[in-house]
Amino acid sequence: MLRIAYFGPQGTFTEQAARALAPGEDLTPYETVRLALQAVRDGAADAACVPIENSVEGVVPATLDGLSDGDPLVATAETILPIHFSVLKRPGGGEIRTVASHPHALAQVREWLEANLPDATPVASSSTAAAAVGVVEGDFDAAVSAPVAIEHYPLEELATGVADVCDAQTRFLMVRRPGELPAPTGADRTSIVAAAVNRTGTLSDLLVELAVRGINLTRIDARPTRSNFGEYRFFIDFEGHVAEPRIVDAMAALRRRSHLRFLGSYPRADEVAATIEDGAGNQDFLDAQAWVDAVLKGEGA
Numbered sequence: 001m002l003r004i005a006y007f008g009p010q011g012t013f014t015e016q017a018a019r020a021l022a023p024g025e026d027l028t029p030y031e032t033v034r035l036a037l038q039a040v041r042d043g044a045a046d047a048a049c050v051p052i053e054n055s056v057e058g059v060v061p062a063t064l065d066g067l068s069d070g071d072p073l074v075a076t077a078e079t080i081l082p083i084h085f086s087v088l089k090r091p092g093g094g095e096i097r098t099v100a101s102h103p104h105a106l107a108q109v110r111e112w113l114e115a116n117l118p119d120a121t122p123v124a125s126s127s128t129a130a131a132a133v134g135v136v137e138g139d140f141d142a143a144v145s146a147p148v149a150i151e152h153y154p155l156e157e158l159a160t161g162v163a164d165v166c167d168a169q170t171r172f173l174m175v176r177r178p179g180e181l182p183a184p185t186g187a188d189r190t191s192i193v194a195a196a197v198n199r200t201g202t203l204s205d206l207l208v209e210l211a212v213r214g215i216n217l218t219r220i221d222a223r224p225t226r227s228n229f230g231e232y233r234f235f236i237d238f239e240g241h242v243a244e245p246r247i248v249d250a251m252a253a254l255r256r257r258s259h260l261r262f263l264g265s266y267p268r269a270d271e272v273a274a275t276i277e278d279g280a281g282n283q284d285f286l287d288a289q290a291w292v293d294a295v296l297k298g299e300g301a
């Protein structure tokens, strides 16, 4: 049985994602994303499930920073969950003066809180389930939680189906120590982080390498390097798998232009096939390489 670390405690959205990505495996909660990733680096876990991006609030900074620093880890799978919340309180409990949750959750229910609990002070907690634990322990009066949290904690629902934006979604990754890559499926995503020197055109130079090969981006985020003020790392997701000739060509070019870390090639949860432009398919790259090889052997021109 695989040992899967996840961003917990029990009852987080990430636990739901881990169950979807690794059914029947041995799941262990860790209090922070950093600790879940560390468990994989240390060998205490075979893989970790962590949230990466949200359709409303954007990226989860702890995950980006946790993947770009420390020993390399690579994503081997992703899943996307629809996100709506339950607001939980102690049974019978009194006035709601504080309402706790993960910052991403609080940001997604701001309007609901203003309309329904205008006098409650929002308090950030490490996760939605940590907020539920805090309510059980009397630290807060209510928690904005994943709907499954009610199954884990002796709380009652003040409201369910809470979300300012309906159809909100969060994407989660399963990451491991570098090893065998998942096979290409034709509907894959590749994740990288690139740090380049701070000069005019750096970012556009990197993006051009993808654009000229007809590679479609699915996300780009910048995070500070944390060592030199004003210096950034770029987290880029694009369609395709590093085992494809067109992606090999792009990765080699990016490697020449930046400090590059490969964060994985894995099947897309939405199964959307890669966009392939005319002349930019894998066979086009293979044919071009075969032609160059022939020229080198004096067999063509």
Ligand SMILES: O=C(O)C(=O)Cc1ccccc1
Binding pocket: 007, 011, 012, 013, 014, 015, 051, 054, 083, 102, 104, 105, 126, 127, 128, 129, 146, 170
């Ligand atoms: O705190 C959780 O439950 C998480 O898994 C992180 C999160 C928070 C808000 C929306 C989606 C995921």
